[in-house]
Amino acid sequence: MSSRAASRFESLGFSKVYDYLPGKMDWAAAGLPREGASVSSATVVAAINKDTLTCTLDERLGDVSARVKAANTDACIVVSPEEIVLGRVRGKALEGEASALVEDIMESGPTTIRPNTDLDETIDLLRSKSVDSILVTDANGKLLGTLYADEAELFRDAYGEGEDSCCCCGLLSVA
């Protein structure tokens, strides 16, 4: 339909006409702002923690483990040069041979969610499965950050009280 509309604009005298075929589903999946009656509840994008430690396939485990420890976290997310999520290194895997390649010891394909997912539903899902966090990516698999259940609950509480929330896009104003 948008392609036909683009052609119609051209016939009406517009010379610079573009068609965004992926449309609002793609836009929403990237966590970009939307408006409308159904966009009233908070989404995951409101509570993403962007300080997610990343590493690459060709790094040595010893280097990665040191960075994980220094960052006081428990995992490193393996990404491509385009920041597409490929895997994760965590837990006992971090205690392996220091010379091992990340590619050889990582967990492939960790679970991810999209930033436009309902925040309430995601928190409930994490709690029901006793999961502390989940990765957030855009529709192309590019890492946007991590959603931590504890942080998300704080955001949800603030949103529920109507503090600096944006009714049009589900975003919270966070200092």
Added chain:
Amino acid sequence: MHTQIFREEVQRLVEQEGAYLVEVLPPAEYEDEHIAGAINLPLKTLNRAAVAGMDTSKAVITY
């Protein structure tokens, strides 16, 4: 002939060139959810009168 573009180019055209971002779906779908800042010109009502107030020299992005 119009060009198909992706999200990043949409953002650039809107932010840097003030492009019109136009949802061409029916009003009910637009009111339910649309890209922030988009206007609604349903394909069925897209005619010369509907675009009379628009600047034809500016870029238009349909979705």
